[in-house]
Amino acid sequence: MGHFQSIAALGALREEKRYSVIANNMSNSQTVGFRKDNLVFRQVIDQVSNRLGSEETGRGLISFQQGELQTTGNALDVAIDGEGFFKVATPQGIRYTRSGRFELNNDRILVSAAGFPVMGRTGEITLTGKNISIDKDGSIRVDGNPIDQLSVVTLPAPHLLKKEGQTLLKSDDPQEEMEDPESQVIQGSLESSNTNTVEEMMKMLDSLRVYESCMKAIQSNDELNAKAVNEVGRV
Amino acid sequence: MMRGLWAAATGMACQQSNLDVVAHNLANVNTGGFKKSRISFQDLMYQNLRAAGAETASGGQIPTGIQVGMGAKVVSVDKLFLQGDFASTNNPLDMAIEGKGFFKLLNNNREVYTRAGTFRLDKDGYVVDTSGNRLQPEFAVPPATVNITIDSGGKVTASGSDGRELATTQIQLFDFANPAGLRSLGNGYFIPTDGSGEAVQGNPGDDEFGTLLQGFVEMSNVDVVEEMINMIMAQRAYELGAKAIQTGDDMLQQANNLKR
Numbered sequence: 001m002g003h004f005q006s007i008a009a010l011g012a013l014r015e016e017k018r019y020s021v022i023a024n025n026m027s028n029s030q031t032v033g034f035r036k037d038n039l040v041f042r043q044v045i046d047q048v049s050n051r052l053g054s055e056e057t058g059r060g061l062i063s064f065q066q067g068e069l070q071t072t073g074n075a076l077d078v079a080i081d082g083e084g085f086f087k088v089a090t091p092q093g094i095r096y097t098r099s100g101r102f103e104l105n106n107d108r109i110l111v112s113a114a115g116f117p118v119m120g121r122t123g124e125i126t127l128t129g130k131n132i133s134i135d136k137d138g139s140i141r142v143d144g145n146p147i148d149q150l151s152v153v154t155l156p157a158p159h160l161l162k163k164e165g166q167t168l169l170k171s172d173d174p175q176e177e178m179e180d181p182e183s184q185v186i187q188g189s190l191e192s193s194n195t196n197t198v199e200e201m202m203k204m205l206d207s208l209r210v211y212e213s214c215m216k217a218i219q220s221n222d223e224l225n226a227k228a229v230n231e232v233g234r235v
Numbered sequence: 236m237m238r239g240l241w242a243a244a245t246g247m248a249c250q251q252s253n254l255d256v257v258a259h260n261l262a263n264v265n266t267g268g269f270k271k272s273r274i275s276f277q278d279l280m281y282q283n284l285r286a287a288g289a290e291t292a293s294g295g296q297i298p299t300g301i302q303v304g305m306g307a308k309v310v311s312v313d314k315l316f317l318q319g320d321f322a323s324t325n326n327p328l329d330m331a332i333e334g335k336g337f338f339k340l341l342n343n344n345r346e347v348y349t350r351a352g353t354f355r356l357d358k359d360g361y362v363v364d365t366s367g368n369r370l371q372p373e374f375a376v377p378p379a380t381v382n383i384t385i386d387s388g389g390k391v392t393a394s395g396s397d398g399r400e401l402a403t404t405q406i407q408l409f410d411f412a413n414p415a416g417l418r419s420l421g422n423g424y425f426i427p428t429d430g431s432g433e434a435v436q437g438n439p440g441d442d443e444f445g446t447l448l449q450g451f452v453e454m455s456n457v458d459v460v461e462e463m464i465n466m467i468m469a470q471r472a473y474e475l476g477a478k479a480i481q482t483g484d485d486m487l488q489q490a491n492n493l494k495r
Contacts, residue, residue, distance in 0.1 A: 208485055
């Protein structure tokens with residue numbers, strides 16, 4: 001395969017990855033607290049061989065754009081308006097999440113939808129009583145008595161977070177957490193996925209067409225080769 | 236084959252379950268004491284195509300890697316025990332719980348819990364629900380009873396024609412640490428599971444327990460408008476998945492057409 005064709009094939013493979021990322025965003029358009037991914041490629045010229053390539057600079061970027069807030073009216077549904085994250089304790093360690101779909105487990109400990117304890121300022125939060133109210137700063141009151149405060153933190157480098165599934169984000173290198181006074185916790189609401197369906201459709205169309213162009217490029221090149229092989233040498 | 240095809244398919248499967256839940260809720264919009272279900276989704280695991288921090292060919296370091304997600308899954312379908320509206324029935328044995336708590340019934344020698352407070356008397360005078368299961372603890376209304384009053388604290392007084400008190404009892408309510416973890420049996424009955432915790436007994440109005448309203452029943456807490464919106468969202472999200480699959484199919488077709 002010629003040099004030209006291999007570039008076009010690389011482009012097609014790249015678009016296939018982009019398409020997969022878009023499909024995942026679309027599948028999670030109804031997932032509470034989901035953050036969409038963007039796959040960004042930059043074209044570079046390898047200095048040594050003067051070859052074009054794009055694969056080396058591919059980057060996945062998680063978009064932390066605010067999702068829309070949906071009112072549900074459940075006392076244990078909370079949404080963050082701002083840049084902070086909730087902290088949950090999984091058996092593998094602390095994870096961050098934007099999904100505030102919490103409930104009580106059979107020990108009355110506040111847990112995420114997947115059953116991991118949600119962290120307050122003083123650790124796990126146990127709630128016994130009738131009326132649970134959560135203030136904008138995350139303070140939890142049960143029947144008027146202050147219990148704890150939801151830990152809502154910002155990180156210096158959220159773009160280094162890795163997705164783990166279950167709307168959990170993980171930091172490979174420990175980052176210094178900061179309490180976030182700007183973020184507001186809103187009780188009785190959930191933050192929906194920040195997938196924008198129009199945008200994803202556009203990106204998908206774009207990806208499909210670029211893929212098509214790459215295929216055409218391979219085909220044209222193949223036709224040239226065919227001419228060279230079958231016709232140039234003909235007497 | 237393409238990862239995205241499977242990711243899109245998982246999204247469609249999720250929306251199918253979503254529609255199942257919406258349909259069940261809508262079907263029970265007039266079922267007394269019915270509690271609506273809610274479905275929740277989560278993203279599936281991610282494939283790390285390139286790890287962040289790895290070295291590039293030119294010696295630099297990649298600040299962020301490439302993670303490709305595998306789609307979505309249903310993480311839970313749980314009951315929302317939000318208060319339903321009250322409807323007046325004027326039946327003295329109808330009770331609505333305003334707040335938390337369940338009635339306990341004995342169904343085929345098994346203890347079940349319900350929010351539906353539509354009660355009648357059976358031939359022996361016992362208080363039973365519409366399926367004939369006795370309210371626990373059992374209470375028989377004396378035959379000479381003319382008037383039954385139930386106060387908000389659950390004290391039942393049966394009195395005769397001359398206004399004399401014939402019998403009294405105290406209705407007990409039961410609650411769970413995590414009602415969303417209860418298992419639905421249908422008929423509005425629930426049984427405890429490891430996830431819900433054991434039943435805690437108490438008088439209406441005490442601690443966390445709600446109070447009783449005589450002559451009212453609690454209606455379904457399904458909100459039709461909300462369910463319609465959920466249905467629209469499910470349909471559109473399903474469509475989105477179908478479009479993604481179509482696109483993946485187009486790509487594969489083009490790849491196949493390379494060789495003529």
